[in-house]
Each structure stands twice: as structure tokens, then as C-alpha cells.
Amino acid sequence: MNIFVLMKRTFDTEEKIVVQNGKVSEEGAEFIINPYDEYAIEEAIQVRDQHGGEVTVVTVGNEDAEKELRTALAMGADKAVLINIEDDVENRDQYTTAKVLAEYLKDKEADLILAGNVAIDGGSGQVGPRVAELLGIPYVTTITKLEIDGTNVKVVRDVEGDEEVIETSLPLLVTAQQGLNEPRYPSLPGIMKAKKKPLEELELDDLDLEEDDVEAKTKTIEIFLPPKKEEGKILQGDISEQVKELVSLLHTEAKVI
Amino acid sequence: MARKVLTLAEVRDGALRNVSFEAVAAAKTIAEGGEVVSVVVGASVRSLANELIAYGADRVVVVEHEKLATYTPDGYAQALQAVVEQEKPEGIVFGHTALGKDLSPKLAAKWQSGLVSDVVAVEETGGNIVFTRPIYSGKAFEKKIVTDGFMFVTVRPNNIAPLEKDESRAGTIVDVQVDIKDLRTIVRDVVRKTAEGVDLSEAKVIVAGGRGVKSAEGFEPLKELANLLGGAVGASRGACDAGYCDYSLQIGQTGKVVTPDLYIACGISGAIQHLAGMSNSKVIVAINKDPEANIFKVADYGIVGDLFEVVPLLIEEFKKLKVHS
Numbered sequence: 001m002n003i004f005v006l007m008k009r010t011f012d013t014e015e016k017i018v019v020q021n022g023k024v025s026e027e028g029a030e031f032i033i034n035p036y037d038e039y040a041i042e043e044a045i046q047v048r049d050q051h052g053g054e055v056t057v058v059t060v061g062n063e064d065a066e067k068e069l070r071t072a073l074a075m076g077a078d079k080a081v082l083i084n085i086e087d088d089v090e091n092r093d094q095y096t097t098a099k100v101l102a103e104y105l106k107d108k109e110a111d112l113i114l115a116g117n118v119a120i121d122g123g124s125g126q127v128g129p130r131v132a133e134l135l136g137i138p139y140v141t142t143i144t145k146l147e148i149d150g151t152n153v154k155v156v157r158d159v160e161g162d163e164e165v166i167e168t169s170l171p172l173l174v175t176a177q178q179g180l181n182e183p184r185y186p187s188l189p190g191i192m193k194a195k196k197k198p199l200e201e202l203e204l205d206d207l208d209l210e211e212d213d214v215e216a217k218t219k220t221i222e223i224f225l226p227p228k229k230e231e232g233k234i235l236q237g238d239i240s241e242q243v244k245e246l247v248s249l250l251h252t253e254a255k256v257i
Numbered sequence: 258m259a260r261k262v263l264t265l266a267e268v269r270d271g272a273l274r275n276v277s278f279e280a281v282a283a284a285k286t287i288a289e290g291g292e293v294v295s296v297v298v299g300a301s302v303r304s305l306a307n308e309l310i311a312y313g314a315d316r317v318v319v320v321e322h323e324k325l326a327t328y329t330p331d332g333y334a335q336a337l338q339a340v341v342e343q344e345k346p347e348g349i350v351f352g353h354t355a356l357g358k359d360l361s362p363k364l365a366a367k368w369q370s371g372l373v374s375d376v377v378a379v380e381e382t383g384g385n386i387v388f389t390r391p392i393y394s395g396k397a398f399e400k401k402i403v404t405d406g407f408m409f410v411t412v413r414p415n416n417i418a419p420l421e422k423d424e425s426r427a428g429t430i431v432d433v434q435v436d437i438k439d440l441r442t443i444v445r446d447v448v449r450k451t452a453e454g455v456d457l458s459e460a461k462v463i464v465a466g467g468r469g470v471k472s473a474e475g476f477e478p479l480k481e482l483a484n485l486l487g488g489a490v491g492a493s494r495g496a497c498d499a500g501y502c503d504y505s506l507q508i509g510q511t512g513k514v515v516t517p518d519l520y521i522a523c524g525i526s527g528a529i530q531h532l533a534g535m536s537n538s539k540v541i542v543a544i545n546k547d548p549e550a551n552i553f554k555v556a557d558y559g560i561v562g563d564l565f566e567v568v569p570l571l572i573e574e575f576k577k578l579k580v581h582s
């Protein structure tokens with residue numbers, strides 16, 4: 001089976017966010033594989049181990065993403081592809097990313113494409129379904145279970161807590177929800193092997209795309225931190241006094257009750 | 258510049274979800290005096306059209322087909338495609354719900370359009386329609402504009418106030434016929450986990466429990482408090498993983514994103530993935546026995562103490578307040 005994973009390198013949002021010159025500062029920031037993409041990578045590896053084939057992890061990003069791609073290879077993916085459009089496209093949004101990914105994938109005859117359901121930094125959840133539509137294949141988002149039998153696929157989809165059991169068929173794109181699996185840690189031999197696995201680097205030119213074809217349709221005009229909340233009030237004194245005070249504050253100060 | 262704006266209404270258990278009305282309010286701002294047309298899709302949904310008009314829609318387009326009884330991306334995309342071809346709107350607003358999140362990127366790709374997802378505020382400033390949305394798991398916000406094509410957005414439930422309901426408003430209702438075919442995904446079964454009653458994403462008050470609640474029985478006082486306040490019970494992943502409650506109650510990045518007026522977090526440490534789902538709440542109360550717990554950093558009011566002592570006392574106090582007012 002020909003399996004592709006769409007992986008994004010993201011800012012670790014556990015870290016403090018600093019806005020500088022209208023941008024989120026990357027200085028000293030930690031970057032990680034988007035957590036939902038780890039589920040996608042793990043699932044891809046499991047599907048390959050069960051059905052045979054090959055897993056290729058693809059990312060649109062700059063050369064810094066090589067580190068995360070190597071991690072994916074160390075987990076067990078077979079190949080990695082970095083599509084570096086940094087110097088070619090100035091204005092990017094989800095339209096850009098999806099178009100670039102679809103252009104790369106269109107002649108790859110993918111049977112199964114896995115993505116994360118959402119990136120924890122950009123947070124739009126658009127890229128997976130957009131790519132499926134551009135490729136003309138069906139998709140199922142936020143899946144927690146995947147069963148493949150020939151070209152028939154049974155998927156469990158998380159719908160705001162309810163579960164949908166969905167039947168569909170390959171070729172297919174799915175987006176991973178937490179609960180799909182437990183992503184493995186790269187093993188030491190895995191890390192050694194990863195160094196020798198192929199990591200291809202492509203640019204916009206290689207995809208026969210021009211900047212105009214992928215230019216963003218939306219634009220960020222400002223990034224800001226939420227207004228600093230006044231220091232929360234930690235109540236003091238006897239617990240029953242605190243509770244009385246809390247109820248009174250909610251009633252008279254916050255006016256929510 | 259007046260524009261025609263479409264909204265997609267969302268139906269759950271035969272009724273419109275509140276986000277449908279919030280989408281109409283957002284559409285009014287985007288329309289800048291232009292027409293707002295709400296679309297309602299399903300097997301038998303015509304009777305819901307009047308309520309959309311009461312909430313501000315100028316016109317309602319009804320698309321009925323037996324194959325639209327359950328949501329599928331292909332079915333709904335065919336329905337919306339037909340409406341958009343007929344109406345030629347310049348803006349489109351969906352809710353940022355499971356359905357809206359699933360469908361909007363497909364349509365945006367089909368229409369070669371941008372899409373601003375998870376919008377919490379819409380305003381007209383300096384000749385632009387500006388959309389505000391959370392990024393970095395809610396730790397920052399960005400303001401976006403659309404530079405080319407449709408103004409296509411999804412709005413986070415419970416953030417944009419609906420317009421005042423006015424039953425005397427008049428509007429027209431039209432039908433659009435579609436042939437729904439070639440559905441490539443089929444919903445075989447729906448396992449309902451979510452409780453009847455208050456929809457978490459629409460609740461004004463949420464009492465949420467974490468691993469600190471320690472057992473399923475431990476959730477009982479939280480339920481009592483939520484009932485008393487007319488709210489709903491939520492949970493952290495920690496509580497769900499421990500089996501104290503169902504995953505359908507989960508709040509956070511993986512679970513539901515909520516914006517109630519009042520969020521009471523009991524025995525929840527405040528991991529970023531949890532905060533991503535609730536930090537936009539208007540007032541946050543934290544009850545935790547660890548004074549260093551991260552949840553206190555986002556709380557407006559905090560009580561450092563044992564939730565099993567605090568919650569019953571809270572119930573007593575709220576009861577007294579109810580009697581007095």
C-alpha cells in the first residue's frame with residue numbers, strides 16, 4: 001500500500017508565547033511534530049506493517065523541519081519529503097499549503113493519506129480536507145479507529161463526543177484524532193536507521209507551480225496576546241468563608257450568577 | 258460595500274443549534290447592509306426556516322433530500338454547491354462545529370477560496386472586515402482579512418452574540434432542488450454518547466471535573482452544582498481517561514471548545530490542551546488543592562482546597578442565593 005502522511009512542524013504551545021515585531025518570536029522556542037500528526041504517523045506505520053507497502057512523510061516548511069522528518073523516519077516511516085517554498089512564496093495560508101501538497105501528491109497514486117485533525121499552532125484544521133478535495137478523493141476527519149480490508153475501509157469518527165461508524169473505500173484521506181493509537185517513541189536503532197533513509201527536498205519549481213498559483217487568499221494583519229487578565233483572586237481564610245465570598249463575587253462583581 | 262452573505266444553519270435533534278443564529282449575526286456584519294441568506298439542509302427541515310428569519314435572516318433557502326438526513330461531506334457539498342451557483346454570494350459563514358470544520362475546507366478547496374476558521378469576533382474597521390481568531394492553542398490571537406475571493410469563515414460557538422429574536426420579522430423562504438448522488442462515505446451507525454439536555458458548546462455555565470474528582474461518584478456533586486446553575490458538566494481528558502466519565506464530556510483541544518459565562522474547574526491541573534478548550538470563558542473559577550496548579554494562572558477566582566469540601570459548600574451557598582433573589 002502506498003501511504004503518505006502530511007506532517008507539520010509546530011511550535012510547542014506548552015512554551016511561553018512572545019510576540020515581537022508583530023510575529024510570534026521563534027527565538028529559543030521548542031518545535032515538535034504536531035501531536036495529532038504523531039497519531040497519523042503511528043497509524044501509517046501500523047497499516048504498513050499489517051498490509052505491506054511504504055510510508056512517505058511529507059511536509060511543507062523550511063530546512064529546520066528536517067529534524068522532525070528524521071524523527072518520523074526514526075519512528076518507522078520509510079521516506080521523507082521536504083517541500084521548501086520559503087524563498088518562493090511570500091504570502092502563505094492554508095490555501096497555499098494544501099495546493100502545494102496536492103500538487104506533489106497528484107501523480108503519486110496514494111492509497112491512503114493521513115493527516116492530523118488540527119495543527120496546534122495555526123489551528124484551522126483545513127489542510128487535510130482541502131488536500132482530499134483537490135485530489136478528488138473522499139476523506140473522513142477526526143478518526144479514532146481505522147480498519148482496512150482490501151479497498152474497503154471502516155472508520156470510527158469522533159463527532160463532538162458521539163461516534164460515527166463510516167464505511168468508505170481507498171483511496172482515502174483521514175485526519176487523526178487523539179485516541180487513534182499511542183504513538184511510539186523512536187528507538188535507538190530506529191534513530192540510527194533514520195539517518196540513512198531518503199529525505200528528498202523539493203521547491204516550487206519542481207512541482208511546476210508558480211508563486212501566483214499558490215498565493216494566499218487571506219492575510220494576517222495583526223498578532224496579539226490576550227489582554228493580560230488581572231491577577232486572579234485567590235481567596236483566603238476559612239474554606240466556608242471563601243465559598244461565601246466566591247458566591248458573592250460571582251453575583252455582584254462578575255455578575256454571572 | 259454591501260455584499261450578499263450565506264450562512265449554513267445547523268440542525269441537531271430536530272432543532273437549530275444556537276450557532277446558526279450567531280452565524281446570522283456575523284453575516285450581518287460582513288454583509289455591510291447586503292442581504293443575509295440562511296441555508297438549511299436536511300431531510301425535513303422546512304419548518305425551521307421561520308426561526309432563522311426571526312433571528313435576522315432576510316431569506317432562507319431550504320434544501321431537502323432524504324440523503325441529507327445524515328451529514329456527509331459529499332452530500333452537503335452538493336447541496337451547498339447548488340445553492341452557491343444559484344445565489345452567487347460574496348460571503349459565507351458556517352459554525353466552527355464538527356460539521357462546519359469537516360465541510361468548510363472541502364468547499365473552500367472546491368471554490369479555490371480562502372477560509373478563516375474558528376473566528377471569535379468580526380468587525381468592520383478601516384474599510385475592511387476583520388476577523389479575530391485564536392492561535393497557538395489559545396495563547397495568542399490573530400486578526401485576518403480576506404484578500405481574494407469569497408469571505409468564507411467559520412465562527413466559534415458562543416462568541417458572537419445573536420441578534421434579538423423578533424417573531425414579527427418578515428422574510429421569504431425558497432426551496433432549492435438538488436440531486437444527491439455518489440456519496441463516497443456512508444454513515445452506518447451513530448453511537449450517541451452525549452447526554453440529552455444542555456449542549457456543552459452552548460452552555461452558559463459549565464462545572465468541569467478532572468482527575469482530582471477521583472471516581473464516577475465523585476462527579477455527583479458537580480452534576481448537582483451544574484443543575485442548580487442551569488449549566489452542564491464537563492471534564493478534562495484526565496477524568497475521561499481514568500474512566501470517571503465519558504469522552505463526550507471532554508473539554509479541550511481534542512474535545513469540545515467552550516466559551517461559557519462561567520467555568521468552574523474542579524480538580525483540573527490546567528494543561529495547555531485543556532486550556533485551549535476553555536480559556537476564552539468569560540469568568541473562570543478554579544478549585545484545586547495544589548496552590549501551584551497551572552489552572553490558577555487563567556482563573557479569575559481561585560479556592561485552594563479540597564473539591565469534596567468546597568463543592569458541597571458552594572451548592573449550599575448558591576441555594577441560599579436563589580432563595581434570596
Ligand SMILES: Cc1cc2nc3c(=O)[nH]c(=O)nc-3n(C[C@H](O)[C@H](O)[C@H](O)COP(=O)(O)OP(=O)(O)OC[C@H]3O[C@@H](n4cnc5c(N)ncnc54)[C@H](O)[C@@H]3O)c2cc1C
Pocket residue numbers: 006007008009034036037058059060061091092093094095096097098101114115116117118119120121122123124125126127128218219220
Ligand atoms: C513563513 C511562514 C509564513 C506564514 N504566513 C502565514 C500567513 O500570513 N497567514 C496564515 O494564515 N498562515 C501563514 N503561515 C502558516 C501556514 O500557512 C499554515 O500554518 C499552514 O497552512 C497550515 O495551517 P494550519 O496551521 O491551520 O494547519 P491545519 O490545517 O490545522 O493542519 C491540519 C493538518 O494538516 C497537515 N498540515 C498542515 N500544515 C502542513 C504543512 N505545512 N506540511 C504538511 N502538512 C501540513 C498536518 O497533518 C496537520 O495536522 C505561514 C507559515 C510560514 C512558515
Ligand SMILES: Cc1cc2nc3c(=O)[nH]c(=O)nc-3n(C[C@H](O)[C@H](O)[C@H](O)COP(=O)(O)OP(=O)(O)OC[C@H]3O[C@@H](n4cnc5c(N)ncnc54)[C@H](O)[C@@H]3O)c2cc1C
Pocket residue numbers: 035036178466467468469470492493494495496507508509510511512513523524525526527528529530531534544545546547550562563564565
Ligand atoms: C495531543 C493531546 C491532546 C490533548 N487534549 C486534551 C483535551 O482536549 N482536554 C484535556 O483536558 N486534556 C487533553 N490532553 C491531556 C492533558 O495534557 C492533561 O494530561 C490532562 O488535561 C490532565 O487532566 P487533569 O487536569 O484532570 O489531571 P491532572 O493533571 O492529574 O490534575 C489533577 C488535578 O487535581 C488536583 N486535585 C487532586 N485531588 C484534588 C482534590 N481532592 N481537590 C481539589 N483538587 C484536587 C491536583 O492538584 C491536580 O492539579 C491532551 C494531551 C495531548 C498530548
